[in-house]
Amino acid sequence: MWIQKDITLPQYSRGFHIITDEVIRSISEVKELSVGIIHIFIKHTSASLAINEGADPAVRIDFETFFNKSVPENSPDFIHNDEGPDDMPAHIKSAILGSSLSIPIRNGKADMGTWQDVYLCEHRNNPTRRKLIITVQGE
Amino acid sequence: MWIQKDITLPQYSRGFHIITDEVIRSISEVKELSVGIIHIFIKHTSASLAINEGADPAVRIDFETFFNKSVPENSPDFIHNDEGPDDMPAHIKSAILGSSLSIPIRNGKADMGTWQDVYLCEHRNNPTRRKLIITVQGE
Amino acid sequence: MWIQKDITLPQYSRGFHIITDEVIRSISEVKELSVGIIHIFIKHTSASLAINEGADPAVRIDFETFFNKSVPENSPDFIHNDEGPDDMPAHIKSAILGSSLSIPIRNGKADMGTWQDVYLCEHRNNPTRRKLIITVQGE
Numbered sequence: 001m002w003i004q005k006d007i008t009l010p011q012y013s014r015g016f017h018i019i020t021d022e023v024i025r026s027i028s029e030v031k032e033l034s035v036g037i038i039h040i041f042i043k044h045t046s047a048s049l050a051i052n053e054g055a056d057p058a059v060r061i062d063f064e065t066f067f068n069k070s071v072p073e074n075s076p077d078f079i080h081n082d083e084g085p086d087d088m089p090a091h092i093k094s095a096i097l098g099s100s101l102s103i104p105i106r107n108g109k110a111d112m113g114t115w116q117d118v119y120l121c122e123h124r125n126n127p128t129r130r131k132l133i134i135t136v137q138g139e
Numbered sequence: 140m141w142i143q144k145d146i147t148l149p150q151y152s153r154g155f156h157i158i159t160d161e162v163i164r165s166i167s168e169v170k171e172l173s174v175g176i177i178h179i180f181i182k183h184t185s186a187s188l189a190i191n192e193g194a195d196p197a198v199r200i201d202f203e204t205f206f207n208k209s210v211p212e213n214s215p216d217f218i219h220n221d222e223g224p225d226d227m228p229a230h231i232k233s234a235i236l237g238s239s240l241s242i243p244i245r246n247g248k249a250d251m252g253t254w255q256d257v258y259l260c261e262h263r264n265n266p267t268r269r270k271l272i273i274t275v276q277g278e
Numbered sequence: 279m280w281i282q283k284d285i286t287l288p289q290y291s292r293g294f295h296i297i298t299d300e301v302i303r304s305i306s307e308v309k310e311l312s313v314g315i316i317h318i319f320i321k322h323t324s325a326s327l328a329i330n331e332g333a334d335p336a337v338r339i340d341f342e343t344f345f346n347k348s349v350p351e352n353s354p355d356f357i358h359n360d361e362g363p364d365d366m367p368a369h370i371k372s373a374i375l376g377s378s379l380s381i382p383i384r385n386g387k388a389d390m391g392t393w394q395d396v397y398l399c400e401h402r403n404n405p406t407r408r409k410l411i412i413t414v415q416g417e
Contacts, residue, residue: 002313002417004384035141037178037274039315041382043391045331050234053184058219062227063234065216070209070348077343080336088340095328095341099394100380102239104180104274106143111272113182116238133389135315135382137276137415139141174280176317176413189373192323197358201366202373204355209348241378243319243413245282250411252321255377276415278280 001036003029003136008129012122014086016050016060020118024110027136036105036138043131046090046124048097054117063121067093090123097121105138140175142168142275147268151261153225155189155199159257163249166275175244175277182270185229185263187236193256202260206232229262236260244277279314281307281414286407290400292364294328294338298396302388305414314383314416321409324368324402326375332395341399345371368401375399383416 005026009019023040024030030038042049053059071092073085080088101118104111120130144165148158162179163169169177181188192198210231212224219227240257243250259269283304287297301318302308308316320327331337349370351363358366379396382389398408 004313004382035143035274037276039380039382041380041389043389043394045329045391045393051184051238052234053230056219056221059227059230062217062219063231066210066231069216071344077347078340080334080340082334088337091331091337092341092344095330095397096235096374098237098376099329102178102180102241102380104143104178104272106272111180111182113184113270115184116182119234131391133382133384135313137315174282174413176415190323190377191373192369195358195360198366198369201356201358202370205349205370208355235374237376241317241319241380243282243317243411245411250319250321252323252409254323255321258373 001139003027005134007132007134009120011129012120014122014125016063017120017122018054018117019120023118023134027134030105030136031108033105033138034107036136038103038105038110039100039135041100041133043133045094047127047130048094048099048121049101050097050119050121051101051116052119053115055115086125093123140278142166144273146271146273148259150268151259153261153264155202156259156261157193157256158259162257162273166273169244169275170247172244172277173246175275177242177244177249178239178274180239180272182272184233186266186269187233187238187260188240189236189258189260190240190255191258192254194254225264232262279417281305283412285410285412287398289407290398292400292403294341295398295400296332296395297398301396301412305412308383308414309386311383311416312385314414316381316383316388317378317413319378319411321411323372325405325408326372326377326399327379328375328397328399329379329394330397331393333393364403371401
């Protein structure tokens with residue numbers, strides 16, 4: 001059994017945001033599966049996906065702080081600057097964090113750990129609404 | 140055909156460790172599959188999974204050295220410090236390395252390269268035993 | 279329906295290279311699938327795979343510049359140096375970027391975003407021709 005859905009996320013500002021509910025809500029058919037995989041893909045090169053701690057909002061702030069320092073804007077190193085100083089760092093952050101996630105299904109649920117949530121990692125100052133493709137397979 | 144197994148790993152200390160055998164041993168049904176995918180998921184936000192060089196233990200030491208320098212502890216930048224100085228760096232290292240792997244199956248085996256092994260990347264000083272979910276699909 | 283193919287890529291120099299066409303060309307059966315997943319796995323520990331911007335070649339140059347600065351060669355930190363100064367940095371870059379990708383299939387095509395392409399990330403000075411395993415499942 002295959003399920004495939006498109007999601008256009010709400011407008012999120014630059015930073016790290018929990019989108020677990022938006023993802024799960026779009027694939028209610030998972031309830032009927034005893035085993036499977038949820039695959040989440042972001043169709044962009046300046047935003048990414050990650051799984052991490054969802055309980056303390058400070059974690060997401062620290063993520064943004066760390067990645068801004070680790071991949072600095074206005075670096076004289078970068079030659080691709082067409083869309084502003086946040087452009088090339090956004091591409092690099094996206095590649096480091098990745099453009100897809102896959103999560104096991106067990107007994108009708110995404111079987112993540114207690115503290116795990118799905119993050120949208122938005123790396124642009126003025127992003128568009130981001131598009132995801134969710135592909136589920138299971139039985 | 141779907142197979143799904145839980146593994147609780149032995150207690151590993153902070154650092155990078157090879158767990159290929161523990162993973163493969165838990166899914167002996169792979170022997171019967173001519174093609175498929177092994178999906179490995181770690182249910183934690185302060186430990187991660189990677190595939191890398193398994194022959195020389197020095198590589199794993201260098202990994203620990205590099206990531207400790209790259210994501211420093213006791214940074215005044217971090218506001219999430221509830222569980223000590225290794226807490227927030229562990230979350231960031233986990234997101235960079237990732238919480239899942241997927242490996243192709245061919246002719247009854249995980250078809251990795253000669254030098255590839257599965258790493259548990261343990262980022263905490265006093266970790267619990269880590270839980271994995273292994274999901275296999277194939278025919 | 280499962281499809282599995284081996285590709286040996288042409289010789290690429292150190293740096294970031296677009297290989298989307300080489301991957302897609304090898305799996306023409308995808309045309310017949312309405313939904314599915316393409317899984318791409320690199321059988322090496324010093325080269326990796328990523329999805330990122332394919333339109334402007336400057337992006338790929340900036341990727342190489344960034345990762346060389348971020349994971350420096352000739353660091354006195356590294357004890358694994360058997361194969362030269364590019365050896366250990368190549369392992370670390372590979373783990374950060376990752377050894378596999380998975381891309382959704384919709385209506386007979388890899389359903390990536392407008393600007394997304396598949397990168398081979400070659401981290402060695404004198405690499406061999408790199409081997410990929412492409413595993414497709416769908417219906």
